[in-house]
Amino acid sequence: xxxxxxxxxxxxxxxxxxxxxxxxxxxxxxxxxxxxxxxxxxxxxxxxxxxxxxxxxxxxxxxxxxxxxxxxxxxxxxxxxxxxxxxxxxxxxxxxxxxxxxxxxxxxxxxxxxxxxxxxxxxxxxxxxxxxxxxxxxxxxxxxxxxxxxxxxxxxxxxxxxxxxxxxxxxxxxxxxxxxxxxxxxxxxxxxxxxxxxxxxxxxx
Amino acid sequence: xxxxxxxxxxxxxxxxxxxxxxxxxxxxxxxxxxxxxxxxxxxxxxxxxxxxxxxxxxxxxxxxxxxxxxxxxxxxxxxxxxxxxxxxxxxxxxxxxxxxxxxxxxxxxxxxxxxxxxxxxxxxxxxxxxxxxxxxxxxxxxxxxxxxxxxxxxxxxxxxxxxxxxxxxxxxxxxxxx
Numbered sequence: 516x517x518x519x520x521x522x523x524x525x526x527x528x529x530x531x532x533x534x535x536x537x538x539x540x541x542x543x544x545x546x547x548x549x550x551x552x553x554x555x556x557x558x559x560x561x562x563x564x565x566x567x568x569x570x571x572x573x574x575x576x577x578x579x580x581x582x583x584x585x586x587x588x589x590x591x592x593x594x595x596x597x598x599x600x601x602x603x604x605x606x607x608x609x610x611x612x613x614x615x616x617x618x619x620x621x622x623x624x625x626x627x628x629x630x631x632x633x634x635x636x637x638x639x640x641x642x643x644x645x646x647x648x649x650x651x652x653x654x655x656x657x658x659x660x661x662x663x664x665x666x667x668x669x670x671x672x673x674x675x676x677x678x679x680x681x682x683x684x685x686x687x688x689x690x691x692x693x694x695x696x697x698x699x700x701x702x703x704x705x706x707x708x709x710x711x712x713x714x715x716x717x718x719x720x
Numbered sequence: 721x722x723x724x725x726x727x728x729x730x731x732x733x734x735x736x737x738x739x740x741x742x743x744x745x746x747x748x749x750x751x752x753x754x755x756x757x758x759x760x761x762x763x764x765x766x767x768x769x770x771x772x773x774x775x776x777x778x779x780x781x782x783x784x785x786x787x788x789x790x791x792x793x794x795x796x797x798x799x800x801x802x803x804x805x806x807x808x809x810x811x812x813x814x815x816x817x818x819x820x821x822x823x824x825x826x827x828x829x830x831x832x833x834x835x836x837x838x839x840x841x842x843x844x845x846x847x848x849x850x851x852x853x854x855x856x857x858x859x860x861x862x863x864x865x866x867x868x869x870x871x872x873x874x875x876x877x878x879x880x881x882x883x884x885x886x887x888x889x890x891x892x893x894x895x896x897x898x
Contacts, residue, residue, distance in 0.1 A: 521874055521885035525762065528889075532870045535758045636760035640781060640841070 519651045526655020529633075531662055537591050537709065538629065539663055540702055544598040545622060546667040547698040548608070550675070550691065554668065556618075561664055563619035565657045567626020568633070575634030576649060582631045585715050591632055592709035594625040599703030602695055674698075761786075761868040765818070765861060769854050769879035776854060776879070777833065778846040780814055786864050787813070787842055793866070807835055810844055817863045820848050821894060823856035854879040859886055860894035 516524075530538060542561065549557045574580045601621075608615030637652065671694065678690035764781045791809050811832040820828040833845035850857060854877055861873040865888075873888040877897055886895045 516885050516887060518876060518883055518885045521876070521887050524887055525872055525874065528870070528872055529758070529760060532758070534870055537758065632758070633760065636762075640760075640762060640764050 518647055522648045522651025523655040523658065526652040526657075527659040527662070528655070529652075530656050530659030537595065537632075540705060541591075541595045541598065541625070541629065542660060542663050543667050544595055544602065544699065544702045544706075545618075546664055546671065547602050547702070548695050549668075549671075551668050551672050557664060557668075558661070560618050560622045561660050562657070563623040564626040564629070565653065565660065567623040568630030568656070569626075569653045571627045571630030572634050572637065572653065573649060575631055576638045576645060578638070582634065585713075587628065587631045588713045589710060589715055590628045592706040592713060594628050595706035596703055596710060598625070599699040599706060602699035603703070606692070671698075761864065761871040763861070763863045763871075763873045765873065765875045767848075767854065767859075767875065767877040767879070769850075769877070771853070771880075774849060774851045774853075776820075776848045776850055776877075778818065778820075778830075778848060780818065780844045780846070780863065782842050782844065782863060783840050784837060784842040785840065786867060790864055790867055807832060810835060810842070811846070814844055814846060814863065817861065817865075818846065819860045819894065820850070821858040821860075822850060823852065828857065854897050856896060858894035858896045860892070861886075861888045862890075862892070865890045 529535060541564075545560050545564065546557050571580075571582075575582055598621075605611045605615065611617075633652075633656075637649070640648075674694050674697075675690055678693055766779045766781075767776050769776045787810060791813050794813060815830050820830070822828050828848045828850050831847045831849075833847045835842055835844045837843075859875055859877075861875050863871075863873050865871045865873075869890060871890065875886040875888065877884050877886075879897070884897055886897070888895070
């Protein structure tokens with residue numbers, strides 16, 4: 516196997532692992548508002564997220580910036596929390612800020628935070644030659660995210676079908692809106708509990 | 721039709737209540753595992769071959785605290801301060817999890833050539849004598865696999881003007897260098 520492929524494999528495995536729950540949850544929060552036919556929009560957002568975390572990862576691994584891991588651990592669930600709340604708060608994306616097209620920027624900025632999460636581990640390992648392992652690892656992460664996104668769309672499609680087929684007691688909300696609110700509420704609750712656990716302000720608790 | 725007034729008022733809230741209930745349950749459930757970032761359980765091993773001396777230098781990069789845990793677990797949980805992170809215990813552990821077998825099927829002899837600690841990372845050096853070069857040598861690296869299910873061990877070899885990489889996860893058998 517080539518060295519590049521090895522690190523692509525490493526990045527892919529890192530994302531599709533059950534232990535990457537915070538990363539997967541963030542992807543789920545990003546994907547929750549899209550229908551399968553909106554896959555291009557979702558791909559844009561996920562790719563912007565990759566660009567964001569690649570930038571921080573490169574800056575942190577090369578030692579240009581040093582980020583305290585306790586702060587990053589806390590900020591990651593905050594990004595998930597904000598995404599979940601944004602999903603619930605914005606009812607109509609067409610009338611939202613910039614016609615709702617701010618999401619790739621939003622994902623890119625949050626990607627900066629998530630990239631710092633990987634950086635602390637990679638910085639120690641890739642001390643001698645950086646470029647190829649870092650590039651391969653990022654490509655692997657992007658492929659892993661697309662894989663997770665594919666599964667997320669399958670699950671969302673299943674939820675949509677279920678919501679359409681059962682008679683819901685709520686007459687006003689569309690099945691899509693119901694799905695967005697339900698998934699975002701779940702994701703927000705999980706992220707809130709992580710944020711409290713990781714908070715540097717409540718360590719005395 | 722036929723509904724009580726209170727039932728009609730409560731109906732629109734049913735969905736939100738259900739969402740909040742599920743959110744509460746799922747929010748509380750993963751609480752115990754949410755306290756840490758997802759660690760990258762990886763070791764990076766480089767092998768460089770010197771044709772003049774017929775020796776390959778194997779450098780294993782491993783997080784020192786993970787290696788400590790693995791060595792302590794091997795000692796059936798006994799905390800032996802003098803043994804932990806010592807060269808002899810590190811060599812004993814690494815020689816048991818990292819193996820190199822020649823094309824003839826015989827295990828290649830390994831020697832310890834020192835270690836150094838940089839930050840959290842331990843660099844352990846092993847020397848392997850292989851007169852026939854590295855081509856055809858079967859490598860196996862199961863370092864820390866017993867600790868972490870998601871452990872991935874990367875082995876990068878440089879020999880005869882080529883660079884080759886092998887990747888090992890739990891249960892992987894030995895893999896030949898081309």
